[in-house]
Amino acid sequence: xxxxxxxxxxxxSNESLLVIDVGEINTRAVLFDIVDANYRFIASSIAPTTVNxxxxxxxxxxxxxxxxxxxxxxxxxxxxxxxxxMPTQEDGRGxxxxxxxxxxxxxxxxxxxxxxxxxxxxxxxxxxxxVYSRVSATFHMNDGLKAVERSQEIVRLLPDLILxxxxxxxxxxxPVLQMLKQAAMACSFLPKDVRPIVLYAGNxxxxxxxxxxxxxxxxxxxxxxxxxxxxxxxPEAARTxxxxxxxxxxxxxxxxxxxxxxxxxxxxxxxxxAFGRIIRFLSMDDPGRGVLGVDVGATNTxxxxxxxxxxxxxxxxxxxxxxxxxxxxSDDELKEIMTWVYARVSEDYVLNYIYNxxxxxxxxxxxxKDEVIEQALARHALRRAFQKTMQNFRETHQQPGGQNxxxxxxxxxxxxxxxxxxxxxxxxPSLAQSALMLLDGIQPTNVTTLxxxxxxxxxxxxxxxxxxxxxxxxxxxxxxxxxLGMVISPVSSVRSGMPVxxxxxxxxxxxxxxxxxxxxxxxxxxLPADQxxxxxxxxxxLADIGMGAxxxxxxxxxxxxxxxxxxxxxxxxxxxxxxxxxKRDLYKGWLKALRESR
Amino acid sequence: xxxxxxxxxxxxxxxxxxxxxxxxxRLLVLKGQDVSSQDAVAETxxxxxxxxxxxxxxxxIPAGELxxxxxxxxxxxxxxxxxxxxxxxxxxxPTVRAPCTGRVLRIAEGKIILEKRGTASKLLAVYPGExxxxxxxxxxxIETTGALVQGVWGNGQMNxxxxxxxxxxxxxPFNASCLTAECAGHVLVGGYxxxxxxxxxxxxxxxxxxxxxSMEARLVSVAxxxxxxxxxxxxxxxxxxxxxxxxxxxxxxDRESILHAQxxxxxxxFVPELIAPIPKDFGAVPFEWLxxxxxxxxxxxxxxxxxxxxxxxxTAESRVGRLVRILGQPQSLANGLRCMxxxxxxxxxxxxxxxxxxxxxxx
Numbered sequence: 002x003x004x005x006x007x008x009x010x011x012x013x014s015n016e017s018l019l020v021i022d023v024g025e026i027n028t029r030a031v032l033f034d035i036v037d038a039n040y041r042f043i044a045s046s047i048a049p050t051t052v053n054x055x056x057x058x059x060x061x062x063x064x065x066x067x068x069x070x071x072x073x074x075x076x077x078x079x080x081x082x083x084x085x086x087m088p089t090q091e092d093g094r095g096x097x098x099x100x101x102x103x104x105x106x107x108x109x110x111x112x113x114x115x116x117x118x119x120x121x122x123x124x125x126x127x128x129x130x131x132v133y134s135r136v137s138a139t140f141h142m143n144d145g146l147k148a149v150e151r152s153q154e155i156v157r158l159l160p161d162l163i164l165x166x167x168x169x170x171x172x173x174x175x176p177v178l179q180m181l182k183q184a185a186m187a188c189s190f191l192p193k194d195v196r197p198i199v200l201y202a203g204n205x206x207x208x209x210x211x212x213x214x215x216x217x218x219x220x221x222x223x224x225x226x227x228x229x230x231x232x233x234x235x236p237e238a239a240r241t242x243x244x245x246x247x248x249x250x251x252x253x254x255x256x257x258x259x260x261x262x263x264x265x266x267x268x269x270x271x272x273x274x275a276f277g278r279i280i281r282f283l284s285m286d287d288p289g290r291g292v293l294g295v296d297v298g299a300t301n302t303x304x305x306x307x308x309x310x311x312x313x314x315x316x317x318x319x320x321x322x323x324x325x326x327x328x329x330x331s332d333d334e335l336k337e338i339m340t341w342v343y344a345r346v347s348e349d350y351v352l353n354y355i356y357n358x359x360x361x362x363x364x365x366x367x368x369x370k371d372e373v374i375e376q377a378l379a380r381h382a383l384r385r386a387f388q389k390t391m392q393n394f395r396e397t398h399q400q401p402g403g404q405n406x407x408x409x410x411x412x413x414x415x416x417x418x419x420x421x422x423x424x425x426x427x428x429x430p431s432l433a434q435s436a437l438m439l440l441d442g443i444q445p446t447n448v449t450t451l452x453x454x455x456x457x458x459x460x461x462x463x464x465x466x467x468x469x470x471x472x473x474x475x476x477x478x479x480x481x482x483x484x485l486g487m488v489i490s491p492v493s494s495v496r497s498g499m500p501v502x503x504x505x506x507x508x509x510x511x512x513x514x515x516x517x518x519x520x521x522x523x524x525x526x527x528l529p530a531d532q533x534x535x536x537x538x539x540x541x542x543l544a545d546i547g548m549g550a551x552x553x554x555x556x557x558x559x560x561x562x563x564x565x566x567x568x569x570x571x572x573x574x575x576x577x578x579x580x581x582x583x584k585r586d587l588y589k590g591w592l593k594a595l596r597e598s599r
Numbered sequence: 600x601x602x603x604x605x606x607x608x609x610x611x612x613x614x615x616x617x618x619x620x621x622x623x624x625r626l627l628v629l630k631g632q633d634v635s636s637q638d639a640v641a642e643t644x645x646x647x648x649x650x651x652x653x654x655x656x657x658x659x660i661p662a663g664e665l666x667x668x669x670x671x672x673x674x675x676x677x678x679x680x681x682x683x684x685x686x687x688x689x690x691x692x693p694t695v696r697a698p699c700t701g702r703v704l705r706i707a708e709g710k711i712i713l714e715k716r717g718t719a720s721k722l723l724a725v726y727p728g729e730x731x732x733x734x735x736x737x738x739x740x741i742e743t744t745g746a747l748v749q750g751v752w753g754n755g756q757m758n759x760x761x762x763x764x765x766x767x768x769x770x771x772p773f774n775a776s777c778l779t780a781e782c783a784g785h786v787l788v789g790g791y792x793x794x795x796x797x798x799x800x801x802x803x804x805x806x807x808x809x810x811x812x813s814m815e816a817r818l819v820s821v822a823x824x825x826x827x828x829x830x831x832x833x834x835x836x837x838x839x840x841x842x843x844x845x846x847x848x849x850x851x852x853d854r855e856s857i858l859h860a861q862x863x864x865x866x867x868x869f870v871p872e873l874i875a876p877i878p879k880d881f882g883a884v885p886f887e888w889l890x891x892x893x894x895x896x897x898x899x900x901x902x903x904x905x906x907x908x909x910x911x912x913x914t915a916e917s918r919v920g921r922l923v924r925i926l927g928q929p930q931s932l933a934n935g936l937r938c939m940x941x942x943x944x945x946x947x948x949x950x951x952x953x954x955x956x957x958x959x960x961x962x
Binding site: 366429 | 600601602603604605622623645647648649650704705712714736751752815816817820823835836863865866867868899910911912913932933934935936937938954956957959
């Protein structure tokens, strides 16, 4: 990645930063500090998250993670009074700054209210998806319900948040006002201690009115209109507000995070927001391309796609069924998962595995076949979340770059790089497996680079990105992330076995490789991380590598990576054979190709 | 080290359990009161119903003047047929009566909104014992004394009955053929279930509940729809009971028990469980029970010598042993994964290395 052109702020004083990341399963402590006048990732540690019973206090896990970090670094961060030592003392104890991110806890229960289902309600739903939430109901002017029925439903659902949007700027106010009144009525019917927070992000002419209406009843926040015009969505400011709502709800729900929030200057952030922030930040580097971030967690998958600083972000539960309820997984979802299973296991075995995994989400697969299932679940979660996010992207960006002609089919922007986080992706038994999960789940087209966040830094850096962009830039440039390598994915409709790309790679190290890649193949050309190369690409048979059908070109100074240069000519969308032995042979071949590059 | 998950088995102990309404309601018991499992401790209306009455229109008065014609105020309780508004005097003076019993929620804009009093949903104590704390409008904390077996999956039902073992070995399957007329009224302890027919027959034979070692996940929708509680102790797939819990269940045979098959929600502290309470007239508690008394409700720390269950999402048998030590460096698993691990001495003295993440602390 290239350094961003951000003026460095004074590094006169040491500015160490400790970030605590309280996840669903693990709590991490991550330390950044200045080394040789540059910010560096120093160390991280991990301990179980303890927000759930029996301990039910985040502090135990945080304390342990910090203790491990103290052991790893030989430094002291917590004083004898159990308080964070801040700023750094003359004797080296303590840190200069502290940040906290959080993804643990039950999803926020959100009710969405808007004027029109396909406009304001959709925008508000997408806004809700930017944090860990579950939209339990949506109401709009055409939902066929009476005002009193909407209020009744809100009272029954006991949401944490009512998210109200609707009305274009300078547009009609009456329908929005009606929704505001109905939400206020519902709030007034609820006991004070269970009233939801209200976030209003509709026609800004009514913002003051909304404040006045809800202030006597409950906590109210307002944000600029997320849908100022019918064809424009502007969610950024509202995202900041919904992150604040998340913080407020968690502070009331979870023991032990209040102290951490105070240490962070009341800046506790949802991990997804922090992750989105770093992806957005990276996307400002080059207006010609987008940046994609994927984080496959134990229970949620976050996809953040940014283009010139404009972010589309979504959090989705890993599975469509709710395992905590007694519902069962649908046949369709199981079939989708089985598509990705290339080990000889029965559907029943996979189903049992899925249910057991829900009971013990932190458990690790100990056998080859269990690892295959685990990775199949990751592919499924990634594919589903990516497709949903891209659908949102399509709806909110008629054409990235601003040139949209209705006659042209929508094309997704080239994402470069793709940043992957989450243990299942970053801690797979081999880098080949990490890469293949990403390629299967995302199925990138054109030319991109795969980056692994092996140290789980992206969200932590996102927490620091606003207050200390220098840290973000310098840590990214310090190789704290693992560059897997460049991936070129020719898209072609020719049959398998036909040539789709002619390539020549000339490296600094003196390698000169010429090759032709056929449709259906996965080929890898080694290019060590410390070397650059020039690639000359010539798509064949009208294959497209993002330069137009059949058009090729020269890529200079292509950086090496852990895998090298990957040509994924397996086709888009990827179609896997139904026959297990055939599928297994393919996976063996693809993994072998990726492994042998090292 | 802090455990990722904790499961509690105890032959004897005092346990505190919160019983909470899903939404605010009324408490029906006092602190210090003894309750039985079937006693209601709180109640609420789970599905509030609101009625909007167009009173101003019916009385033919301007909406803004409704206040002057209403006989009730916001917050007033009302009974069906109570007069709630009276129109202007005239040849016929119109009146509006309450169509239901309930409460006046709102009088505004020419309308009156009533909350209809629904059928109160009672929250049962489930755990017999003493109410040791009250949580305003939400529920109670009950302390109960007895044996406890926690499970990993429940179908949402609750019932009680005498415990009856219908297996002879911990790996015996649970089949329809295990079920006889003698099962009626009992909470049955069976093994691994792979038969829909067996689940349905348990209902037909009027069993009061099922404790199973494990079940095929494809039977979840069937089990979830049955009217009797079902708790899985080990998980999904073919899994026999671990030796510890099997020994405990065997010793509880014929004890009166309560099967609370609530869905597992660790974040909210909901765990399906079997309780065999000790009645007040039980007499002297055997000395060995007191020696082994489970005293803590909130421990989650793994220490050397502590009892652990090795869990595995793949359907291998869960095994029980004692934690020997946590290894300082990451270990490689057979599938290539590297992770922090611990040495565990199994009950048969075999020493195994297990990912820390796959240890369930047994308390």
